[in-house]
Amino acid sequence: xxxxxxxxxxxxxxxxxxxxxxxxxxxxxxxxxxxxxxxxxxxxxxxxxxxxxxxxxxxxxxxxxxxxxxxxxxxxxxxxxxxxxxxxxxxxxx
Ligand SMILES: [Zn+2]
Numbered sequence: 001x002x003x004x005x006x007x008x009x010x011x012x013x014x015x016x017x018x019x020x021x022x023x024x025x026x027x028x029x030x031x032x033x034x035x036x037x038x039x040x041x042x043x044x045x046x047x048x049x050x051x052x053x054x055x056x057x058x059x060x061x062x063x064x065x066x067x068x069x070x071x072x073x074x075x076x077x078x079x080x081x082x083x084x085x086x087x088x089x090x091x092x093x094x
Contacts, residue, residue: 039092043085050078 004015004027011022019026053075060067 036089036092039085039089043082043089046078046081046085048078049074050082053078 002015003012006013006020006025008025009023011020013020013027017027053071056071057075060071
């Protein structure tokens with residue numbers, strides 16, 4: 001039976017095992033990878049939103065104009081979404 005190494009505790013695990021017997025990490029690599037990829041895409045979207053908000057805020061401040069609510073909302077959404085995605089990633093890898 002082929003063995004694989006658990007990425008969390010480096011315990012040898014059968015590649016047929018649904019989870020690591022040592023630490024309980026799910027060994028269905030495909031599922032984990034798929035989820036991680038969608039979370040990474042989500043993270044990228046929020047980083048872009050956050051960057052746009054920052055850019056808009058900087059341009060407004062440099063022009064000496066009053067900050068438009070649109071940039072504040074964009075900044076807030078980007079920051080909240082980014083943090084929420086980071087928490088989901090942390091949660092998934094726990
Ligand atoms: Zn393990």
